[in-house]
Amino acid sequence: MSYAVASAAVLVAMILVLTRALKGPTVFDRILAVNAFGTLTVLLIAVVGFLQGRPEFLDLALVYALINFIGTIAVTKFINFQDMGHGSTAESDPGDI
Amino acid sequence: MPAVDPFYLDILTWLFVIPGCVLLIIGCIGMITLPDVFARMHGAGIIDTLGLELILVGLMFQAGSWIVAVKLALILAFVFFTSPTATHALARACLGAGVTPKVDDQQSAALSRRGRS
Amino acid sequence: MVHAFSLACGLAALWWLLSGYTIPLILALGAGSIITVVAIAMRMDVVDHEGHPIHVTFRWLTYMPWLGKEIVMANIDVAKAIIFGGSRIHPIVMRVKATQKTELGHVIYANSITLTPGTVTLAVEDGVMTVHALTRGGADGLKTGEMDRRCTAVEGAPGGES
Amino acid sequence: MMHRKVVLRVVSKFLIPPILLFALYVQWHGDFGPGGGFQAGVIFGSGFILYALLFGVDAVKQVAPPWLTRLLLAIGVLMYGGTGVACLLLGGNYLDYNVLAHDPVHGQHLGILLVEAGVGITVAAAMVTIFNVFAGHSQDGRRGL
Amino acid sequence: MTAFYAFFLTLPGAAAIEPHLPVLQVIVPLLTAPFCVVFRNGRVSWAWATAVSWLVLFTSLVLLGKVLAGGMIIYEIGNWPPPWGIEYRIDAANALVLVIVSAIGAITLPYAYKSVEKEIPESRTYLFYLMYMLCLTGLLGITVTADAFNLFVFLEISSLSSYVMISLGQSRRALTAAYRYLVMGTLGATFYIIGVGLMYMMTGSLNMTDLATLLPAVENTRTVLAAFAFVVVGLGLKLAIFPLHTWLPNAYAFAPSTVTVFLASTATKVAIYALLRLTFTVFGNTQLFATTGVQELLIGLALVAMFAGAFVAIFQNDVKRMLAYSSVSQVGYMVLGIGIGTAAGLSGGIVHLFNHAVMKGTAFMAMGAMLYVIGSVSLKDMAGIGRRMPVTTAAFLVSGLSLIGTPLTVGFISKWQLVQAALVQDWWFIAAGILLSSLLAITYVWRVVEVAYMQPAPADAPRGEAPWQMLVPMLIMAAATIWYGIDGDTTLRIAGEAAKALIGGRP
Amino acid sequence: MTEAFKPIYDLWLQFEAFMAGPGSPGLFGYWIVIALMMIGFYIVITHDNLIKKIVGLNVFQVSVFLFYILMAKVTGGTAPILADGIKQYSNPLPHVLILTAIVVGVATTALGLALVVRIRNAYDSIEDDEILAVEEAEDK
Amino acid sequence: MIGPLAHMPPGDLMVLALCLPVIGAFVVLGLGRWENARDAASLITACILFYVVTQLYPHVAAGSRPDIVLIDMVPGLSIRLTLEPLGMIFALIASFLWIITTLYAIGYMRGHHEENQTRFYFFFAIAIASAMGVAMSGNMLTLFVFYEMLSVSTYPLVAHHGTEDAKRSGRVYLGILLSTSIGFLLFGMIWTWTLTGTLDFVAGGIIKAEHAQGPMLGVLLALFAFGISKAALMPFHRWLPAAMVAPTPVSALLHAVAVVKAGVFSVVKVIVYIFGIDILSAEPSTDFLLYFAGFNIIAASVVALRQDNLKRRLAYSTVSQLSYVVIAAAILTPLSLIGAAVHIAAHAFGKITLFFAAGAIMVTSHKTEVSQLNGIGRRMPITMAAFTIGALSMIGLPPTGGFVSKWFILQGASAAENWFAICVVVASTILNMGYFIPIIYAAFFRTEDPPAPGGHGHDDHDDHGHGYGIKHDHGEAAWPMSVAISITATLTITMFFKPQIAVGLAKQMMGF
Numbered sequence A: 001m002s003y004a005v006a007s008a009a010v011l012v013a014m015i016l017v018l019t020r021a022l023k024g025p026t027v028f029d030r031i032l033a034v035n036a037f038g039t040l041t042v043l044l045i046a047v048v049g050f051l052q053g054r055p056e057f058l059d060l061a062l063v064y065a066l067i068n069f070i071g072t073i074a075v076t077k078f079i080n081f082q083d084m085g086h087g088s089t090a091e092s093d094p095g096d097i
Numbered sequence B: 001m002p003a004v005d006p007f008y009l010d011i012l013t014w015l016f017v018i019p020g021c022v023l024l025i026i027g028c029i030g031m032i033t034l035p036d037v038f039a040r041m042h043g044a045g046i047i048d049t050l051g052l053e054l055i056l057v058g059l060m061f062q063a064g065s066w067i068v069a070v071k072l073a074l075i076l077a078f079v080f081f082t083s084p085t086a087t088h089a090l091a092r093a094c095l096g097a098g099v100t101p102k103v104d105d106q107q108s109a110a111l112s113r114r115g116r117s
Numbered sequence C: 001m002v003h004a005f006s007l008a009c010g011l012a013a014l015w016w017l018l019s020g021y022t023i024p025l026i027l028a029l030g031a032g033s034i035i036t037v038v039a040i041a042m043r044m045d046v047v048d049h050e051g052h053p054i055h056v057t058f059r060w061l062t063y064m065p066w067l068g069k070e071i072v073m074a075n076i077d078v079a080k081a082i083i084f085g086g087s088r089i090h091p092i093v094m095r096v097k098a099t100q101k102t103e104l105g106h107v108i109y110a111n112s113i114t115l116t117p118g119t120v121t122l123a124v125e126d127g128v129m130t131v132h133a134l135t136r137g138g139a140d141g142l143k144t145g146e147m148d149r150r151c152t153a154v155e156g157a158p159g160g161e162s
Numbered sequence D: 001m002m003h004r005k006v007v008l009r010v011v012s013k014f015l016i017p018p019i020l021l022f023a024l025y026v027q028w029h030g031d032f033g034p035g036g037g038f039q040a041g042v043i044f045g046s047g048f049i050l051y052a053l054l055f056g057v058d059a060v061k062q063v064a065p066p067w068l069t070r071l072l073l074a075i076g077v078l079m080y081g082g083t084g085v086a087c088l089l090l091g092g093n094y095l096d097y098n099v100l101a102h103d104p105v106h107g108q109h110l111g112i113l114l115v116e117a118g119v120g121i122t123v124a125a126a127m128v129t130i131f132n133v134f135a136g137h138s139q140d141g142r143r144g145l
Numbered sequence E: 001m002t003a004f005y006a007f008f009l010t011l012p013g014a015a016a017i018e019p020h021l022p023v024l025q026v027i028v029p030l031l032t033a034p035f036c037v038v039f040r041n042g043r044v045s046w047a048w049a050t051a052v053s054w055l056v057l058f059t060s061l062v063l064l065g066k067v068l069a070g071g072m073i074i075y076e077i078g079n080w081p082p083p084w085g086i087e088y089r090i091d092a093a094n095a096l097v098l099v100i101v102s103a104i105g106a107i108t109l110p111y112a113y114k115s116v117e118k119e120i121p122e123s124r125t126y127l128f129y130l131m132y133m134l135c136l137t138g139l140l141g142i143t144v145t146a147d148a149f150n151l152f153v154f155l156e157i158s159s160l161s162s163y164v165m166i167s168l169g170q171s172r173r174a175l176t177a178a179y180r181y182l183v184m185g186t187l188g189a190t191f192y193i194i195g196v197g198l199m200y201m202m203t204g205s206l207n208m209t210d211l212a213t214l215l216p217a218v219e220n221t222r223t224v225l226a227a228f229a230f231v232v233v234g235l236g237l238k239l240a241i242f243p244l245h246t247w248l249p250n251a252y253a254f255a256p257s258t259v260t261v262f263l264a265s266t267a268t269k270v271a272i273y274a275l276l277r278l279t280f281t282v283f284g285n286t287q288l289f290a291t292t293g294v295q296e297l298l299i300g301l302a303l304v305a306m307f308a309g310a311f312v313a314i315f316q317n318d319v320k321r322m323l324a325y326s327s328v329s330q331v332g333y334m335v336l337g338i339g340i341g342t343a344a345g346l347s348g349g350i351v352h353l354f355n356h357a358v359m360k361g362t363a364f365m366a367m368g369a370m371l372y373v374i375g376s377v378s379l380k381d382m383a384g385i386g387r388r389m390p391v392t393t394a395a396f397l398v399s400g401l402s403l404i405g406t407p408l409t410v411g412f413i414s415k416w417q418l419v420q421a422a423l424v425q426d427w428w429f430i431a432a433g434i435l436l437s438s439l440l441a442i443t444y445v446w447r448v449v450e451v452a453y454m455q456p457a458p459a460d461a462p463r464g465e466a467p468w469q470m471l472v473p474m475l476i477m478a479a480a481t482i483w484y485g486i487d488g489d490t491t492l493r494i495a496g497e498a499a500k501a502l503i504g505g506r507p
Numbered sequence F: 001m002t003e004a005f006k007p008i009y010d011l012w013l014q015f016e017a018f019m020a021g022p023g024s025p026g027l028f029g030y031w032i033v034i035a036l037m038m039i040g041f042y043i044v045i046t047h048d049n050l051i052k053k054i055v056g057l058n059v060f061q062v063s064v065f066l067f068y069i070l071m072a073k074v075t076g077g078t079a080p081i082l083a084d085g086i087k088q089y090s091n092p093l094p095h096v097l098i099l100t101a102i103v104v105g106v107a108t109t110a111l112g113l114a115l116v117v118r119i120r121n122a123y124d125s126i127e128d129d130e131i132l133a134v135e136e137a138e139d140k
Numbered sequence G: 001m002i003g004p005l006a007h008m009p010p011g012d013l014m015v016l017a018l019c020l021p022v023i024g025a026f027v028v029l030g031l032g033r034w035e036n037a038r039d040a041a042s043l044i045t046a047c048i049l050f051y052v053v054t055q056l057y058p059h060v061a062a063g064s065r066p067d068i069v070l071i072d073m074v075p076g077l078s079i080r081l082t083l084e085p086l087g088m089i090f091a092l093i094a095s096f097l098w099i100i101t102t103l104y105a106i107g108y109m110r111g112h113h114e115e116n117q118t119r120f121y122f123f124f125a126i127a128i129a130s131a132m133g134v135a136m137s138g139n140m141l142t143l144f145v146f147y148e149m150l151s152v153s154t155y156p157l158v159a160h161h162g163t164e165d166a167k168r169s170g171r172v173y174l175g176i177l178l179s180t181s182i183g184f185l186l187f188g189m190i191w192t193w194t195l196t197g198t199l200d201f202v203a204g205g206i207i208k209a210e211h212a213q214g215p216m217l218g219v220l221l222a223l224f225a226f227g228i229s230k231a232a233l234m235p236f237h238r239w240l241p242a243a244m245v246a247p248t249p250v251s252a253l254l255h256a257v258a259v260v261k262a263g264v265f266s267v268v269k270v271i272v273y274i275f276g277i278d279i280l281s282a283e284p285s286t287d288f289l290l291y292f293a294g295f296n297i298i299a300a301s302v303v304a305l306r307q308d309n310l311k312r313r314l315a316y317s318t319v320s321q322l323s324y325v326v327i328a329a330a331i332l333t334p335l336s337l338i339g340a341a342v343h344i345a346a347h348a349f350g351k352i353t354l355f356f357a358a359g360a361i362m363v364t365s366h367k368t369e370v371s372q373l374n375g376i377g378r379r380m381p382i383t384m385a386a387f388t389i390g391a392l393s394m395i396g397l398p399p400t401g402g403f404v405s406k407w408f409i410l411q412g413a414s415a416a417e418n419w420f421a422i423c424v425v426v427a428s429t430i431l432n433m434g435y436f437i438p439i440i441y442a443a444f445f446r447t448e449d450p451p452a453p454g455g456h457g458h459d460d461h462d463d464h465g466h467g468y469g470i471k472h473d474h475g476e477a478a479w480p481m482s483v484a485i486s487i488t489a490t491l492t493i494t495m496f497f498k499p500q501i502a503v504g505l506a507k508q509m510m511g512f
């Protein structure tokens, strides 16, 4: 029961976060939201793993956490000089995070 | 794992999971209601810290084997290290792109513009 | 070399925790894996006091409970701010002193700030952190400098490692 | 000298070795459930990508030179396919591991181990290669993904 | 073909290899592809790919011979019995498609050498050949596999590699074309696996033969109905049936010439084969095709495609694009054959798979040659090209006549078979539609012919033929366009066998 | 439990059953799948931003992964016994399928993003309508 | 059977007859740079071809039907040559008139300083090859192939001048011919094949009562009749006037040698060998053809009356005359069908004479309109005499071939008591007179108009320039043209006195 409650909460949270991801307004809001969504996914995988009695899902959760982190770093690294739809200042240093 | 009455473990789990869920939802609401991306990072912070932690700790009581508990701990540790790092990187990226925080007073407004130096 | 050895030990522990198998094949594979990873890590030049800070382990463990308490408090603070909104939300950008001597120390401090909801480190410079704070409580808590002090303590005596 | 990406650098330096080890753990424990090789490859490759993000593509090219990643890419695929072909040569059908050893169970074990290793190597090498290609190439001075 | 198989058996070692040919057909290109990365040299990769592609062609010819001689070939990967293991199953239908794909693949590579050298930067040519081989692998895999999910995997292997190949085009529009194809292609493939998933849910099997026996029991459930719809729409996207064709014209127009030749002649064909296989083998024992309106839908869309594609083609000034729209129209003929649904209709559709591959290959090869020499395939740059590049233009003319459906070209054979299949069913309007749409084909072909032959060439216009490496494959294809237009019996007979294999004993 | 809350309670039971795995996944899972599918498809179709399209494509694909995971619960769990009594380690099917689909999805996403970057370099835009306008102007 | 080919098997002769013009075409292409050699090659090829065709005549006259299968495409579907009497007539006409037309063309093209002459002779030869193919086709598919080849190969001839106007006309020409043949003819063919499993030309027809009955038969016949738009049944006749932009030798090719002849030839073939007259006369729904053709004759004649441009008037005359063949076939009596066959020949000689004359007038005097021809008979007596003979043949008066064919047609019609056909033939004869007699009258009995002020332009190439650039101080046409005109005019008369070859072959066709 507690797992189900937790998973329900995570799903609700996911929906809330998704609305932010869709609303933006800046690309950074979206990145933040996607990152949070990733964290929630890690949580969901773990909870569902318990719920279904398949703890091997935890490996998957860990992998997901890793990819979430690296993905966020990569996107923030590229966002500054790629200017995905938002004005960047001339002084921005491409290599900098 | 030491043999403990599952009933107490369940109680413990509930004690952790419910606050965790509440914080999770609050953090998400924060991500929606807070004024700008910097402020929303604090909402995300709630999710990444107590929201996640409480639920995972709650699950640990149900682990049933050391190995599962250890894996949960590893996830916790990993998020513990990476989540602030990612948030920090994102904040830097915002400043790098010229997105400055909405702030309440003049001094910090000036600071925020210099913040990326 | 010391760091390489300690890294190998750390990795072996991790392997043991993860695997839990005592089959010779798996153990052999584990040993091979650890050697491979250490070799790659050394090639990458990530095995040093920064990348593998064994020297702070103990002090860090004593710092953790305090940080945990701070995180809980900050969570409650920010949660209130989100729920009740209005005047409780008072975003500011401020600069706080960072007295750590090493980069590792700075990182511990910066991440501690970010890890506590309500404050996010925007920039790390020599001796100064630029921080975005959501609530007055968070900002005031940081201004007391307690966290700075504790992080400096975790860092320990500077210059001892190379 | 204080560097601006200090937080990321220190955290990543700390995380990379465990990540790589975790990848290998997944790799060698993967034969108890198929697909381990792929996940392991992804994790291993991610470790390198994290490194590249921090220290640049050139640094990663020093650790794993392009010729090496390319070679590994090919070796991985060939390990995967070669195991299948080995089955053919030993008189079985393609990927019929039973013929790989005298004992069919050992044969299956060995076959899966080899195939998963091939998959893991391929995926990791592919991730690094793709990242290098996209992050390292630039058109008229602009850096591109 | 059968003789070829007999010849193969006389080769040393043939007996040992022979049982494994179905899997070798796919893994040979798959396992040899990575070497391109190792070579990292355009020329070596080219030579390697060429050698392999001819080996692949050899394999497919042997397989076709074997199928024609002895019926279906079944191969279990890993010796796991279906439904757990993946099974390869070759009958006349896919043996023919294998030959089409591998023959085009083999004949395009010699052509590619010069064309790629001109159109793709040296540093990327090895990547190109790598992708070419992967694409070939994917297409062959789609064709041989009897596993619905495995088909998806191969579909995506071929698609991903084609996206990359298209994006290597010279114009920046190649990038957007590749992107749009990627989006549409991925949607299509995802639709397809949704359909497969639904079938799996109902039957617990992914093996096509297994599905064919299990589906009738559950055919009246909405799930199976939805599965059928998803599969048809998904594959419809891949094969560019109107109105899901929007990705095709730009993808063909802006891809490197070699890619256009290869994809236009093979990719949509294989997708059509997949649709045939799913419709007539997997769902073949159910009544869904006839009762759910899918048949009428396919016929309707095919007719619209035939006209709309050809009509839009008329107004194109870029001839590659014109031919791309013509492909939309020609795909309509093939789908029409599926829609008619009888053995005669199917063989019409299947024979058009082959015939269109040959004629469109010729046409796009001619375009590649023109691009090589005059640097453009725009009508305004083609004035008097008939005299500036007589051989190339003649080859184009042959394929153009075939697109129209002129007798003694392959186009005529397919149209004949299709019209006849429609008339046997008393579907006059379809027969009339096939013929009337040819009139539109006349118009667009004639626009080119007029510019090529009736307009004087500007004095300073570049002239001369493309290198012989390009001419020879082009002429071989043009010759095939005529040869199989004259000897329609061979292809029609195999197509008839294929149709029989697909629909079994039913009429 | 009053009558008024019964439907909500039923829904909850269904949800719980759905999350709990083995057995019938019920309608709940498929609602989610369908919702995700629609959302993803909607994003792909309606958005002009090339990256958003890729995101939509991902959501669409994720719905399929979820779908297969749900199905794994129906059919999974049994290990096939091979001909000469050799037991396989586990039923590879559902996992392999999901994993393969994920690999394909990741590859597609990577390629799509790479294309977007190159498109942006070439057109200075990642808005489909702007790019189309440029291309139409080119056609004339 | 004389000469080197005397002992060649007839099948090989047919292949030779098919290949010769193609070979000639490529020789012409190769000799393109040397005008004289090129034109000589053209002429020599034409002569050899005629010789080859004459070598076939004795076989056919003796009742044998040379037959050879060239290509087996699909079982029941082949490219096959079979020579029967009607085809023999057509082959003889086409190959003979090629010689004359080449002769004429040499004079015309040089006199007119035309461009791209090599292309002209090349495609002319290809068109002849196609016509030979049509004539000798052993089944409907073969006929269709060569029919289409004829359409395509004549396009460059029609659009010869390469002007926008010429190309537009060329498109109309090709557009109508191809769309009707693919839209209707091919449809009808495949339908027939679906019904019968064969497309061979068989005496008595291949469509039997068990294949098709009732209105379906009418629809099928309509598909063939309108699909063969080279027969210029309204409303698909527009291509013929459109093609008037072409040089005159091309008009000759279209109107006399090959194109329209291929059309009516095919119609007769279809009626006789695909349907068979028995099944058609038994089915009332197929009668529409008779009425259509009748309407066509009258309507086209009326239109011709209203044309001032000489070539257009001749073109509409052709539209009308072709329907004589169709109506003759549609009467469905053996006699009328003989008339149809003979009329193909008679019209060929008559109309080619008329076109040659029109072309000669245009090249020599730059006159294109009927209203400009006052008194021209005195400057160009040979030309206008020949024109008169041609006109008489069109009207159907003795001593011309036209009389013979009309005679057969009327006989057939009265035998069938087909009053409609009789009325149409009589009425059209009057109309024909209406548009030919005034020309002859003006040419010989009116005085020449004085030159318009400032209207001089000696080397004006505008051949459809409607009145300006007229030459006034000209004489008879150049000798190659005059010779050609004389020969065709003579043959028109010969057709009256010695109709045996055509009539004999036509009778054989009907099994007499």
Ligand code: NA
Residues within 6 Å of the ligand: E263, E264, E265, E268, E327, E328, E360
């Ligand atoms: Na195509």
Ligand code: NA
Residues within 6 Å of the ligand: E310, E326, E329, E330, E403, E437, E438, E440, E441
């Ligand atoms: Na077409």
